[in-house]
Amino acid sequence: MKKHNFSAGPSILPGEVFAEAAEAVRDFNGSGLSILEISHRSEAFSEVLDEAHQLVRDLLNLPEGYQPLFLTGGASTQFFMVPMNLLLSGEKAAYVDTGAWASKSLKEARRFGQIDVVASSKDDGYTFIPKDYTLGSGYRYLHITSNNTIYGTQYRAWPEVDVPLVVDMSSDIFSRPLGDVSRFGLIYAGAQKNMGPAGTTLVIVREDLLRHALGELPTMLDYRTHIAKKSAFNTPPVFPIYVSMLTLRWVKEQGGVEAMERRNLAKARLLYEEIDRNALFRGTARREDRSLMNVPFVLERPELEQDFLAFCEEAGCVGLKGHRSVGGFRASIYNAMPIESVKFLVELMQEFERRFS
Amino acid sequence: MKKHNFSAGPSILPGEVFAEAAEAVRDFNGSGLSILEISHRSEAFSEVLDEAHQLVRDLLNLPEGYQPLFLTGGASTQFFMVPMNLLLSGEKAAYVDTGAWASKSLKEARRFGQIDVVASSKDDGYTFIPKDYTLGSGYRYLHITSNNTIYGTQYRAWPEVDVPLVVDMSSDIFSRPLGDVSRFGLIYAGAQKNMGPAGTTLVIVREDLLRHALGELPTMLDYRTHIAKKSAFNTPPVFPIYVSMLTLRWVKEQGGVEAMERRNLAKARLLYEEIDRNALFRGTARREDRSLMNVPFVLERPELEQDFLAFCEEAGCVGLKGHRSVGGFRASIYNAMPIESVKFLVELMQEFERRFS
Missing domain, CATH: 3.90.1150.10 (Aspartate Aminotransferase, domain 1)
Incomplete structure (x- = not known):
């Protein structure tokens, strides 16, 4: 019987992607090798990685200065990497609480600076997106969750604020145009909804926001490590990135x-x-x-x-x-x-x- | 033409594993769904995760108190998670420098405590494993790299010391029995050599070594988070874990x-x-x-x-x-x-x- 998969994530991907991914596990592009056994430094995988980065740039219309990265650890890892990388000692950030994930993100951020919850729909069971708030001064960024998977709410317009937006787009990235990208300081998304299977996390970062002294953060937790090595500082999750690339290629073929x-x-x-x-x-x-x-x-x-x-x-x-x-x-x-x-x-x-x- | 894959990693896995993994991408166990689109909370994947943990326990003969975890971020992430979790403020650890990876691990550890390099083969181009050294007192653990992928050296006997061994086994885990596991405090290994494809990292930790105050570390970086949730605190890398499980099943079928x-x-x-x-x-x-x-x-x-x-x-x-x-x-x-x-x-x-x- 044909299945209709309404799962919240990991979730449905295009049938063509499953077919091509299955073939690559058996024999990758006629190489006689499985995609699972090729070196991450091989020319074949370098091409995959380059194409994946380029597809992100093209589909989201990223201007100069924005770097897409394929990392691991899910959005949950970004909950602390974002403030760790974007806040210097004593700085503060604003968060909007629109649900379970937003709430977790601000809890983790509190270890790295002053975190002010400037709006919340918690008292109403997270049934809406708060829009009536003003941002005080001195915030490095405003963090929002663009789509709330559990409560089924979504920003239909971006907040108009004077600071860079940091957005958890785990469940709606590549589902619509971003508009003017310059309003975003950082975007992150676990792959396992619109982008690919579980196992990689997309981060798009505006490089000039990274101001820590070099060597101050653990190497793997500094975005600049991964920018410098184009997501291949250490062995990246080859297959999740490959399937994400196939999915993004499909998005492009469908009209973006x-x-x-x-x-x-x-x-x-x-x-x-x-x-x-x-x-x-x-x-x-x-x-x-x-x-x-x-x-x-x-x-x-x-x-x-x-x-x-x-x-x-x-x-x-x-x-x-x-x-x-x-x-x-x-x-x-x-x-x-x-x-x-x-x-x-x-x-x-x-x-x-x-x-x- | 038949290929013989001598890659250092990601590397060859059993042919049966590739065949079964490819079929699961197409249709997982006759479910009508791809392994790439099933929920990580589904019964089907919970069984995979349970079996993977159990295979690690069985194959390595883990005693009570040792917890296997399937994480992400590679051994490079463990380079800082290990000292972050095992050292309290002011404590020290001993490291043996046997190559590029050992050297990176101790560099990252220095952020979290006093790190003493008690032996090194660096001056001889890392062509051997140092064995003549004595450990002073006060160390929380001794860190070694069991197999040095680049230089082709390997510990054939474990150091006899009075502190728990912390071992990076990325390139030789499951290649031989561990002997008496009680000598180990923590073992970690990127999957992509003997265990599976790139995208998950096995960590085996002796729970009583974790002494930080609860909430002191970022949630995702505290091993106890993952112990409590059996490697499913957030969405785990479903497919890399599945293929690792298949590979461990193969190891067991071959005689362990x-x-x-x-x-x-x-x-x-x-x-x-x-x-x-x-x-x-x-x-x-x-x-x-x-x-x-x-x-x-x-x-x-x-x-x-x-x-x-x-x-x-x-x-x-x-x-x-x-x-x-x-x-x-x-x-x-x-x-x-x-x-x-x-x-x-x-x-x-x-x-x-x-x-x-």
Whole structure:
């Protein structure tokens, strides 16, 4: 049976990417070797790494001075590497708290400087993106989480502030154009939603923000180490980077992040319209801040939750269970999710309505 | 043409592992989903992670109190995580300098305490393992690099000291039994030689050595975070761990690390005997410290080096070029290297001798 994978991450990637990645594990480009056994210093992998960096530059339209890096450790590692690299002793940064990940990021940052939470939607269960706040002076950066995977909220416009934005884009990078990149100081994203499989983390950093004395930070934790060595200071995660490169190549072939945004808007509209129309279901995020990536919803009659989940799984829809902290359901509809799968889910919701209304 | 992969790492893995890994990228265990798109919290991946941990325990005969962890960032990340976690303020550790990696590890450690280099073979081009030294008192641990990939030296017996050994086993873990594990305080190893593909790092830690106040270290850098969450505090590198699990399963099926050691001894003997017999070649490491994993050698007539390299590559032997810092040749003959490939290389050396002697 065909599966429709609505997992929040690791999550669906394009079918072509799976096919090409599987072949590379068997025999990489007819070399007689698996991609898993080639040297990270080989010409073949250097080309992969170069192409991956270039695709990031092209797709996101990065100006001079911005360096893409393929690191490891997930966004959770960036939670401390960002303030460690961007704050000097005694400096301060502003954070907006829009959910579990934002909250973790600011907790880790507190070890490295004064961290002020300038806005939060915590008291409302993180159901919206705070927009009414003013930033005092003296902040090195403002940190936000562009898309909140658990709560299904997303920044639809970037905050207008006078300091560089530092953005955790783990769950919506490459899903839409960034607009004017010069507003960003640093962007980071775990690969395992829109970019590739688990195992690598993209960091895009504006180099002039790195002001520590050379040698002050552990070598592996200083972004400049990885900038100087183009993400190959030590052995990088070869296969996760390779599959990310294939996925970014696919994004480009499909028409880039502009095409992704059009598709993502169409998919999200379809699903939210059904949630709003169908009396059995209710969306949990505030409408104006609804995420195009993660669509959380609950049943008006909670006693039907198990039935609906089983009904969906029998039909081949997996990964729909909401995060354990909020319950209900969550349909993640990342770049690689075809609109046909969203239509299929909508039909299931309608069929469920006919049975239980 | 069949390839014989003598790369130093990432390096050869068993053919069965490549085949099974490729199939899992296409369809994981008949689930209809790729291993690259399943949730790290899914039952399917939890089983993989549990089996991987258990295989480490079984193969290395770990006693109670030792925790295997699958992390990221390579051995280079352990260079600072080890002293950060094992040394409290004002404490000191002893290091033996046996090569480039040992030297990097102690450089990073100096940020976290007093680091004394108690022995070094640097002045002799790292051609041997120092054994004549005494350890003063007050050290929290002694750090050694069990196998020196670049120089082809390896500890054949562990130092007899009164403090826990901390060992970088990146290039020889699972190649032989460890003996009495209680002598080790911590073991770490990048996966990409004997354990799996690049992208995960095994750390085995004796829990009672972790004495920092809770919350003192960044969450991701405290081993206890990962112990508590069984290597799944955040999204782990799913595919690299999966392939490592397959490789460890293969080691077990082949008879465990005891069988690996017998094979590795046989392969190394074959190659070293040819190097010692053949007048064209000369080994570079001191005989008593020769590595069973990486066999470096030079040509007595350096003007023939390019010819020999081309001769080998034409015959399908790849990855034989020595590290850029030492030149010459290096044949890496890890666990997964069949003895037939070593025999083939020996035949090439003999054929080359007939042509050029």
